[in-house]
Amino acid sequence: MTSKDPYQILGITPNASEDEIKKAYKEAVKKYHPDRYQDNPLSEVAEEKMAEINEAYDEIMNMRRSGANSYDYGYSGSSYDVNYGAVRQMIQRGNVTDADRDLDSVPENSRNAEWFFLKGSVCYSRGWLGEAAKYFDIAARMEPNNPEYNAANNRMNMNSGGYMNGSRDVYGAPRAYRNGDDCSNTCTTLCIADCCCEMMGGDLIPCC
Amino acid sequence: MFGYIRAFKPYLRICEYETYQAIYCGLCKQMAKRTGQASRLTLSYDMTFLAMMNMAVNEIPVKARRERCPVHPINKRLCVYDNKGLEYPVDAAAILVHYKLSDGVADGGLAERGVSRAAMAALSKGYKAARKRCPQLDEQIAEQMKLQLEYEAQRTPILDKACDPTARMMQAVFSSLSDDEDKQSLLGRFGYQLGRYVYITDALDDVRKDRKSGNYNPLLLIDGVSANGGELSSAEYRKIVRFCENAVNLTLGELAVCYMQLDVKMYRATLDNIIYVGLKNVFELVKKGKFSKIKRNKEK
Numbered sequence: 088m089t090s091k092d093p094y095q096i097l098g099i100t101p102n103a104s105e106d107e108i109k110k111a112y113k114e115a116v117k118k119y120h121p122d123r124y125q126d127n128p129l130s131e132v133a134e135e136k137m138a139e140i141n142e143a144y145d146e147i148m149n150m151r152r153s154g155a156n157s158y159d160y161g162y163s164g165s166s167y168d169v170n171y172g173a174v175r176q177m178i179q180r181g182n183v184t185d186a187d188r189d190l191d192s193v194p195e196n197s198r199n200a201e202w203f204f205l206k207g208s209v210c211y212s213r214g215w216l217g218e219a220a221k222y223f224d225i226a227a228r229m230e231p232n233n234p235e236y237n238a239a240n241n242r243m244n245m246n247s248g249g250y251m252n253g254s255r256d257v258y259g260a261p262r263a264y265r266n267g268d269d270c271s272n273t274c275t276t277l278c279i280a281d282c283c284c285e286m287m288g289g290d291l292i293p294c295c
Numbered sequence: 296m297f298g299y300i301r302a303f304k305p306y307l308r309i310c311e312y313e314t315y316q317a318i319y320c321g322l323c324k325q326m327a328k329r330t331g332q333a334s335r336l337t338l339s340y341d342m343t344f345l346a347m348m349n350m351a352v353n354e355i356p357v358k359a360r361r362e363r364c365p366v367h368p369i370n371k372r373l374c375v376y377d378n379k380g381l382e383y384p385v386d387a388a389a390i391l392v393h394y395k396l397s398d399g400v401a402d403g404g405l406a407e408r409g410v411s412r413a414a415m416a417a418l419s420k421g422y423k424a425a426r427k428r429c430p431q432l433d434e435q436i437a438e439q440m441k442l443q444l445e446y447e448a449q450r451t452p453i454l455d456k457a458c459d460p461t462a463r464m465m466q467a468v469f470s471s472l473s474d475d476e477d478k479q480s481l482l483g484r485f486g487y488q489l490g491r492y493v494y495i496t497d498a499l500d501d502v503r504k505d506r507k508s509g510n511y512n513p514l515l516l517i518d519g520v521s522a523n524g525g526e527l528s529s530a531e532y533r534k535i536v537r538f539c540e541n542a543v544n545l546t547l548g549e550l551a552v553c554y555m556q557l558d559v560k561m562y563r564a565t566l567d568n569i570i571y572v573g574l575k576n577v578f579e580l581v582k583k584g585k586f587s588k589i590k591r592n593k594e595k
Contacts, residue, residue, distance in 0.1 A: 214462060214487045215455035216545040246548025247541045253555045257567045 093143035102172040112144045169193050171201050178205065183212045200229035204236050211239075220247065299496050299581075300489065301340035302565060303572040311565045313373055317359040318350075319343045321375030322385060324364070329382065330389040330421025337392045337418070341493075342384050344569055345468065350380035351559040351566060352472050352482065387468050389425035390433050393418060394440045401444065404508070435467040452516035454542060458494045465490030478557070485553040491546045492574060499539045500581045503527060514539065536582055543578055550574075 094101050097111040119137045124130040169189045177186035187209045193202055207222030220243040227233070227240035302315055322342055326334045350357065357378060361371035375381065396418070399411030426433045443460035451457055469486025470479045498514050505512035506527050514520075519534045520527075527535075547570075554570050580586035 210455070214484065214491065214549070215459075216491075216549055217455045217542055218453070220545060243545065247544045249544045251547055251551035251571055253551055253567075254571045257571045 093146045096139055096143040097147070101170055108144070108147055112140065115140045171205060174205050178208050178212060181212070183209050200226045200233065200236060203229065204233075204239065207239065216243070216246075219243065297493055297497055298339045298341060299493050299574075299577050300344045300569060301573050301577060302568045303576045306568055306572055307565060311568070314357060314359075314562070315343065315347070315565055317357065317373040317375045318346050318381075320362075320364065320372045321357075321359070321378060321381055322346055323366075324362070324374055324376070325378075325381040325385050326388075326421075329385045330425055331418070333417040334385075334389055334392075334421045337388065339388070342388045344566075345387065346381055346384040347562050347566060348469070348559070349383055349472050350378070351561045351563070352478065352557070353380065354561055355380040356561070383429075383471065386425035386429050387432060387471075389418070389421050390429065390436055391464070391468070393422040394436055398440065398443075402447075402510075429471070432467055432471060436464050439464045439467075447511045450511050450516070452513060454495070454513045454517075457498075457513040458491045461494040462487045462490035465493070481553060481556055485550060485557060488546050488550040488553060492543060492550065492578075495539055495542050495546065496578055496581050499535065499578075500586060502532075502535060539578075539582075547574060 094103070097108065097115060099107055099111045103111070116137070119133045119140065124133040127133075169192060174186045174189050177183070177189070186205070190202060190206050190209065203222045203226035207219045207226060210216070210219035210222060220240075223236065223240040223243055226236040230236055302312075304312060307315065319338070319340070323335050323338050326338060349355070355378065357375045357380075359373045359375050362374045362376075363371050364374075393415065396411045396415045399407050400415065403411060439460040446457055446460065465486040466483040467486070469489070470483035472482050473479050498512055501510075502512055502514050503526075504510075506515060506524065509524060514535045517535065517538050520531045551570065554566075559566060577586060
């Protein structure tokens, strides 16, 4: 087993299709082929590189053939334990149990923003809204510029502030008949305004 | 079942109120026929909502006439009669009540155990009839009841998990309202969120009582509430209320999304009232400790 991530060597992501892997391999071979470096002081380096590429390609292909598209090397800086694209598809198809199992297999120290977003999506599909809100919040904090994570998080914030889809059409006014005091309504409005501002890149209430 | 799902009457039009009340009375009459005289005492507003949703989803119109009944011997009441939409809610309620009572027998106090056991005996005939007509629903609810006991024994601190069995029961109840597969899953999700609302509201309603008795209540396990027994301080209660508000709002937000997708046409104004005003109103009452447990299933 190499000490480096085989996907990194070929310059592709673990989500890459078989065709993409083959294409990347061919390009790498063209680049480092020993014929190109005849009578060149770099020929030794190129040979080493070539061996590395072959090894990486074999490893990826073997892994795919044996059906294991998840693996763990334990080197720092990489968290390709699970194919997040596949998890996304599982969630979309409603296969929440498998998606959750795959996500849980990712060790805690290599969970990135996408992991938290997907975990939130799993909870949301199950109707576990409290947990979903928590995970979306973490995802949005880890990657504040990701529009997908922000949209999910803002929607939860709006709902937890008391927003109900369609309530505007009932009795003409939004939350006009809510049985709370006016102060809490004002707070809710401010919170929603804050969410909107944050969506646009600004911030109305700096602390949240 | 609990009486938390009800219309906010001051905002009902007279005609809407009359239909609502006529369905309530029609259910009572239907219960006498279908699950026995004793079951009439278990009638609740939750059932009225279920019946109304049933009629709305399946587009069943109502016919009503003035009838006498033992509860209102002097004035005749408007009653819905001869309506297929009343049948399933009566059966579903009989099954739900049966399991709620069996829960009371299993882990209630001495008095509750006695009352529950007596009530179960009185209602057993009606329950068996209902079980025969809806065997699948009975199975699903029995399964969730088992899970609920399991989670209670684990004393899970995760509110979403604690809600899950009740929510799934309501999911089962509501998804049976339609034969259409797409509608079933939408109704199921709608029911799931409604079940969450009921569970959280009930947990808040019971939180002081559970604190005294040492019963499991997920709201007593949140951050900022001391693990020791004794009276809840007002700061702790405020923390619990804030936590519940957040959870209930999330739930109602999602409930509203499903409700809009269902896009029912009939009885829309009354259903809107319940979803957008009634549920929030009940939660506010519970929050302030003004929701009376004794009177909540009475008609007025």
